[in-house]
Amino acid sequence: MALTPATGGGCGESTPRSPIQSPRPVNSDVEWDSFDPQAYVRHNYADLRSDDREILCRIRDFFAEAKLSDARCVDVGSGANLYPALSLLPFAKAVDLCEWSTANVNWLRMQVDSYDELWDPYWQVCAEHPAYAALADPRRRLAQVGRVVRASVFTLPRHAWSAGTMFFVACSISADRAEAEHAIGRFLDALRPGSPFAVTVMLGSLGYSVGPRMFPAVSLQRADVVASIAAGAYDLDVHEVRPKPPLRDGYLSMLLATGRTRG
Numbered sequence: 001m002a003l004t005p006a007t008g009g010g011c012g013e014s015t016p017r018s019p020i021q022s023p024r025p026v027n028s029d030v031e032w033d034s035f036d037p038q039a040y041v042r043h044n045y046a047d048l049r050s051d052d053r054e055i056l057c058r059i060r061d062f063f064a065e066a067k068l069s070d071a072r073c074v075d076v077g078s079g080a081n082l083y084p085a086l087s088l089l090p091f092a093k094a095v096d097l098c099e100w101s102t103a104n105v106n107w108l109r110m111q112v113d114s115y116d117e118l119w120d121p122y123w124q125v126c127a128e129h130p131a132y133a134a135l136a137d138p139r140r141r142l143a144q145v146g147r148v149v150r151a152s153v154f155t156l157p158r159h160a161w162s163a164g165t166m167f168f169v170a171c172s173i174s175a176d177r178a179e180a181e182h183a184i185g186r187f188l189d190a191l192r193p194g195s196p197f198a199v200t201v202m203l204g205s206l207g208y209s210v211g212p213r214m215f216p217a218v219s220l221q222r223a224d225v226v227a228s229i230a231a232g233a234y235d236l237d238v239h240e241v242r243p244k245p246p247l248r249d250g251y252l253s254m255l256l257a258t259g260r261t262r263g
């Protein structure tokens, strides 16, 4: 995924409008219901790019080796991205997709019912692993086990799930560093001790536009993110994805962290 940078308006493009007034908005300052899931998907996921492929391969192999079965799983801040949920599918008796924007919640409900063909290449990457290939009809399985919930990362229940993902959320829900740390802590705490998880963040992000709207981000450094995750995890594996040449200005790299939650 490549979140279009706030500063990236090119020649002749109209300047993205911001649904926020504050120069350093916190999460509650933002009109999340103005997030346009169609525009977001078109820009970020319409074509499976090499960075998402690499992340997907890594989480696929991680969850396949995690000895999970019949697990209650969660994806937090799902937005308009199905591939984290797909990576959990073979091991799940339930996948809860927790999202705050009602526009994204509505989009997710339709996709969980029967997802668009554009997600098929993402599943094909998963199905390169036998644990995933064994699942003949992922579209039907997601409709059976997926459940979309309007929920905030900041109010998730403790120790409610046994595996989870949170993709491009901590960095991209406000301009407040403390909220990014808090989101990571709440996500890890929502998982039972010993649960496998995958988290991605954009490092050095300046904010992003979705269609004509601008959304805030916090420019996180690798060491800060790793410290926040390590506080609640063990067996941490951290990997940075840097497409060469870079896909755009406005971020440094994508960081993927996998591990298990501490007790």
Ligand SMILES: C[S@@+](CC[C@H](N)C(=O)[O-])C[C@H]1O[C@@H](n2cnc3c(N)ncnc32)[C@H](O)[C@@H]1O
Pocket: 001, 003, 027, 032, 035, 076, 077, 078, 079, 080, 081, 098, 099, 100, 101, 104, 151, 152, 153, 154, 166, 167, 168, 169, 172, 173
């Ligand atoms: C940059 S998008 C990431 C979407 C998706 N996970 C992905 O990988 O592309 C950030 C998402 O966080 C959601 N969000 C914002 N505030 C939230 C909150 N307090 N709790 C949960 N999700 C939130 C937004 O609506 C948006 O869908």
